[in-house]
Amino acid sequence: MQEVMEKMLNNLGMSDSLNKPDPLPCEYCGKDRPQTLIKHPFKDEMRWVTCACECMIERNKQFEREQEAHRKRIKIEKALKLSSSMEDIKAMNFENYQIRKGAESSYKEVWSAIENFEERGKLGILIFGETGNGKSHLTAAGGNKLISKGNSVIYITEKDLLSRLQATKNFNNSESFHEIMSACLEADLLIWDDFMSSQRLTNEEKDWIFQIINGRERGDRPIWATSNLTPEEFESDEIAYKLDDKGRTWWRIIGNMNCVYNRASNYRKAKAMARVLGITVEEYENGVR
16 A cells, blocks of 8 residues: 555655755656655655646646636526616616605615625625615626626516416426526526515415525525615514514525615606696706696
8 A cells, every 4th residue: 555655646646766856857847846855654764745836837827727716607697697687787777866855865875885895705785665766676786796797686676587487397398496496596686576465375385485595595605686675664563474474584684684765756747747737857856747
């Protein structure tokens, strides 16, 4: 056995004698590879070892970086495939996002989550408020920013998520339950749009929601959620116990998210009413009639 180990050490570059061996040229740059003395693992003596030169080390590091980048690209593509309305989501960025009165705290929180994404771990965001006030655009813009930094992001509406999980029961469905659930658990960020929008949830759907929330908590991965809840609904027992009769899912969500009330008004309504009145959106929101 020792002879086999000795042969392996020689093949790895250790000298088979106490004498310093002739230098070996690097196969890439041609320069002599560095040599150093180390203690022999089986004998009480020092032996010369030929080491990798700097260019060999850098090549190995570059290979590892390329492999990691490749793994990230696959993960990102897998996440994007699951996302809802991909073309609409790609068009949502900070360049075409307008910070409206009442949305300042939401905007600040999303940017903080972007800039401190690694440090925050599982700490996510729950932005709630009136429908049409820019919550979806803001979180999608944040998700696109993180994708540009190499993170995998899934953006999905609650309705789409639950319907696609239900559809996996169909034997000829193109997506499997495992594929959808794994993507939701493994993506660097899950953006859950219209969270808690489902009027009636089956016990099975409640279990799916818990699996995703619990799995991402255990994996130290965040969820950014948007919801049309009012402040009164947010504080109500009805919401707390909607996902299970003990409230464990709701309080797990709240415990892992910075919750922000977006006070901005319904921009879609403002646009429609401004057109009717023949004024600008800004004029309508400032009370001009």
